[in-house]
Amino acid sequence: MILPMNRAPLVAVLVAMLWLSGTVFQLYALTGTAAVLGLVLPAFWALGRRTAATRRALASGLAATGFVLAAFLVALWPGNPGGTWVFLLELLALSVGALAIPLLYAMTTGSGEGPPR
């Protein structure tokens, strides 16, 4: 199991602590990490409710989503670059994500194995 549901409290506490530390001490790397984990990991909990094959498919998609989001945040980091490319990258992320993530969900849900009993 990639991230079983009994790890849910560990993840939640980790995200909460990272978020609080990052904002109190103005450590943006921690805040950014908490934002990415907080957004992506709850979806990983749901993997515990699906079969192995489905979990692998979903995990790949979500890992890719998390990686793109994290890379996006890291790319913005030093010196606040600004410029047209950032805006275009954001539009690209919105467009591709809006198509890919719901499709990822539809790939398994209702196909007979998920949501499981």
Next chain:
Amino acid sequence: VTLGVLLLLAATLLGVWGFVHARDATGFFAASRRAGPILAGLGGTAAGLSAFVFIGGPGLFGSIGIASLWIILSAPLTGALQCWAVGEPVVRLARLRSTLTVPGILAARYGEGAPRGLAAVAVIAGGIAMLAVQVKGVAVAGDVLLGEKGWLMALALLGGTTLYTTAGGMRAGLLAEGFQGLLMAGAALILASVVLAKAGGPAAALNTIHELRPALLDPWNAVGPSTALAWLLLFGLGTCAQPHYLQKFLLVRDEKALRWMPMVMTGGLLAVLTVWIGFGLGGTALMARGALEISSPEQLAPALLLGLSPALLLLATAAVAAAVMSTAATLLNLVAAAFSRDLPLAAGHAPGESLALPRLATLGAAGAAMALAAGSGRSVALLGILGWGTFTAALLPAILLGLNWRGASRRGAVGAMIGGPAIQLLLEGLHRAGMATGLEPGLTGAAMGTLILVGLSRAKTAGGTGLGQETEAAG
């Protein structure tokens, strides 16, 4: 006047239809659980988006540029995230326990009494505050669109919504929301295209901003990373705790309906958000070139709307009205359910079968919201903090963790539902005093609530109905 008459006629017809079809509590609060993915998805998107997207969003773009997009960057993920993390367990719980309301989800998970009661109080306080903000917002927008007749527009919209929601509950409300969601999406696409065309197209608009106002293309801008990242998380993860989103999972006909729901929700959401980007980009470019003269960026959307043809202005007015009415209908029903069903159940009294009290409570919620909105702007702003942030602080840990971790206990959930909003309100007070401004109140409340929930649950408490056990028992 024509719009007002049409609105009244449509609201009356819908109200009559809803009155005939919503014969019991399931019909009134859960639209008889007949919604498929398209209706539930469009309804969820329409209820979740307010007039802020049409008026406030472009203004924010004009003020801080692409840093404003941190609010909407999580949009592709939120639909699927809601279904994965809370939608599937909520649909199952709703079937197992005949749950009709959002506080009922917490009662089904943690047991009756305090969990349901605390959630009901949060829904009533936050719901009325959010309703008041809608009314106030439409009054301001109406002044621009109709010329000093904003309060009349607010009264007409809230009155029409109250009419069909009181008569037909969510049976009528969901049908209206489906239509309103389509209208908002279509209008947003048309309006955004028109404004971008006026600015010479997206590329020309972007070049203008790059040359004349490059600071607006800074991804953080004056907002700073701390607030920007807080927006990303608050509007991403926070969707899992908003009662007006959660309610839609109580209305769907079965689990299979969830399959295409994220596609509908996300498609609708992105279509409506084009107005944020289109108005923001096009309007800011026109402003930078001196083709649009406004005294503050907040006037960006109103100024652009006034420059449209009468037909497009009518379309924009209809879209703003749809945004307000859809949000108001869901909030009215949520508050009525919390007052007439959840508070009595939390106190140990079974609610009767009659729909008289829910209908009276709907009228009461509308009256309370109108009175609050008609008061000073300051009091609305103060109570506005009981909106999105309060729902996140009060409900996110108990809902998200409770539905995914069977170890979450009743004591932990109650502690989180008290501690989270208490910390949020304390921080809001400190913010007003100019202190602790780096801490986003709703998120900090939710983070502390999470620590409280896990801490108290780990302290070996009894109570709490395991979701897994319930599911096994049903299987």
